[in-house]
Amino acid sequence: MNFTKLPQLVDMRGKLKSKGTYSKRTKTITHRVWHHSLTKKHLAGSEAGSFADYHVNTLGWPGVGYTFIIEEPKNVINTPNGKRARIVYAHDIDRRTYHVGNSNQFSLGICVAGDYRYDTMDDATIASIADLHSALVKDNIGKNDTSHNEMPDYSWKACCVYDYRKLIKWQGSTTPVTPSPAPDTYTIQEGDTLWSIAHKDGTGGMQVEDLIKANPGIDPVKLQIGQKINFGNAKEVIVQPDNDTKEETESSNSGDATVRSIQKTLNSRYKAGLVVDGIKGTKTKSALIKALQTELNKQFNKKLVVDGKWGAKTKAAVVTVEKGAKGNLTWILQAALYTEGFEPGFLDSDFGTSTEKALKKFQEKKGLFDDGKAGKETFEELFAA
Template identity: 55%
Template sequence: MNFTNLPQLVDMRGKLKSKGTYSKRTKAITHRVWHHSLTKKNLAGSDAASFADYHVGTLGWPGCGYALVIEPKNLIDTPNGKRARIVYSNDINNRTYHVGDSNQFSLGICVAGDYRYDTMDEATLASIAELHAALVKDGIGQYDKAHNEMPGYSWKACCEYNYREAFDWKGAKTPTKPAPAPDVYTIQEGDTLWSIAHKDGTGGVQVADLIKANPGINPTKLKIGQKINFGIAKDFVAKPGNVIKPDIKVEVTPKAIVPYPGIVLKEGAKGMKEVDIKRVQRASGMAEKDVDGKYGPKTTKVVKAYQKRHGLSQDGRVGPDTWNRMF
């Protein structure tokens, strides 16, 4: 394979965090799907190992959802100059989770970074172009798409960089812009409430909002084809305390102005309120079954993981910096 011979590629298949295995593809790869991570490219959490930790530990997936991850913060000296490292994280024949019902025929490629704020550097652009050329030469895929250009994901703000400018693209240079989040969303393969919701995207909707908007939903047992209310969840974010269709009353504080409780939340601290701890547990991505309002080792662990993903001091405590980043 030409792509595995790229000098900036590191084979980490079987070396990243996993829990079980992905099944093998039953269809040929026709699409190369480009993602970004929404984590600033130079931070500790912007690499394949961190993505695998999040996908396994928070989303409950068997392993990293991408077959290939480009890491701008890790530069490799090659005969052609410096290149962003490419991590081969999952065998291309594995049906990893990254684009729902299109997983069978789609290869997931993630360029680490938050390109609403980060700029695309030359070493990363070169790795994108060289990886793309090698995949084309290997006959892996026929079409290039962004996450939001795949069926059912038009509302995804992914990817925020213009992947088409990085290689010899034959069509229009401007990718499709994300559409508004739908009022009703149909669950696809690999979807979880944690992968659907995102504090920095999708109108600010978070897991807690989706749970409130869908009474009786089991967040750990979503089924393919299941319908969930997304529009109502958006109303929760925008209209605190209102009666929201269909006749659901909720007392909600807007995410952007949830006041800091005035004390550092940590194991053993006195004066903490259960409601604040639950907010932290949900914002950190803790599974709903474990949200108990108690600041124990599990909460410390998920807070540390959250802090790592967002470039904060990883002490497992929620002081003003972590609280303000969450809310």
């Protein structure tokens, strides 16, 4: 086995809290399912031992629900390949642990400790994800990678919210996997969704949209086991134009430098197509609303139409962003505050004291309860026309 030779792997089978044992799988593993723990990574309890306690004591399961737990950032190991997050090997591969309900029999659970709605991932963790993935592929354990919420019946779940597809291909890995060409047709297996199929080994970056285009009339939520779908045409449309190389329309160094940087970020991260003129106007505001809608859809599985218009549905979908939050939602808040004339310090995606101060000032000015937390009312004041 390649995975057992990973220097950052710690064998903790039989050593974590348990109450009996999981039964043997009745099916071969076809899916490698990626999770996050939804526990903030810097806090106590964001590690395998605590997950085991919770799954056994509170949920009454026989043991921790995952086969592998990638821990960060507390347990970083210096390996000959560089710093790596510790990988806890919790159960024999052939044990059917609980993590994806009806799909447990053929699904391998891998959990990355952290709450990636807010946490950012460090390099040691990214490296361990890529290393573990490539070892599992070599060991022929599983054929598809999918996130928890791409499994049947779990589309509501905010798990995992990190971009596992990008991470498993991380090229700094000592043993990156080169994909083999995809076949022309594919037969639906148990547990498949268009998402899991698109991310099978060897499909080379095929997108769900490509599969839908290549299979007119297919109903993505009603796939039948044994049904054949077409890969052939999907393979032809996989080459997408790279928007990042598109030249920005920039009129020199006009306007406000911070607004220019906001516009550039909106263009590169959300393909906003803004003219980088440093002038805060309705187009920039609309692009910020689009960014917010995109993040709410991506991180919280909201089904918002990304139209850049503020409305009741977007308001209802808003989640509260408060001190300690890190990530794209915080950046959107900071950018919106800045364009309203309330400077949050650096637009660093990190909700600290200066963001809180700017937010409180804004709330006070607008007659809102100035609690320094950005919720539905605050975002409405920032974005409603």
